[in-house]
Amino acid sequence: MADDTEGSGGLDAGTETAALREALVAEHAAVWGYGVVGAALDEGARDPATEAETAHRDIRDQLTALLDDRDAEPVRAEGAYALPFPVLSAVDAARLAVVLEDGVAAAWVRVLDQAAERPARELAVGQLSAVERRAVAWRTTAGQTPVTSAFPGLPED
């Protein structure tokens, strides 16, 4: 069904599906990465990592089902991913969580940029907000300032 948003020529189901597949790539990585984050935290401090991992698993499964409904081959998770830096402490873990959430945020912004249909934008803007809320908490834990971002997921100039 065509979107009723005019002025979106050039955007179609193909661009939208491609962006959703990229979001799935980012969600796979986040699920894997939160395993590393949790492992680096003391048992009593793991709840935020567990909750974040669950959230990313849920949206990963939702994306997989959505792509399946579109007859688009879902992207499979890699067996492992290269960490951007060694994760040797709780602060490292929080820094990694920020990287994970920022990576996912970028993928959801791309969905907004490429979406042809309103439901995809609804999904993306909701996820982007959830991602940024988690990122704020992890930046706080990591001691990063500012803890908030003006433009989550948007590339730097």
Add this chain to the structure above:
Amino acid sequence: MSPTALPVPQGFTRRTLLAASAAGLALLVAGCTEEPADPREQVTSEQADELAAQVAVQEALVAAFAAAGAADPALAAAVTAQAEQAQAQLDRLREASPGSSSATSSSASSSPAAPAGPEARAWLRSRVAEAAESHAAACLDQSGARAALLGSIAAGLRGQDGTLA
């Protein structure tokens, strides 16, 4: 075989985002308001009106930061970064809004007086949440780079909302 790199933001360059659209977010970054070559970056009159409305929403939010800071100097010091971010968001929205300019001064920039003392924080939080909700809703009726910008700003404000709790 070496493991796949995490899709971290460093790998998500502006070039990547713009891969499918030469115009894309470059319009937002550069503040270009000329007729874009990419048809998906063309703005309908309804979308232009909605963008202008979101500029007014953001102007009101920037004014709310100033009012809350005046009512509670300690709060002003605590939210300096967030106030600067709100201003940066306003600047970017103005750049993306056809016909808008940095000199725009709308009646929306006059914000109701903030309550004095500790209540200023809760008052400001409400203004931030309202602006986030407005931008998120407006995002759904836009497309391309404009939808991306509004969605990103909405998310940024929802992050701010949490810090004001």
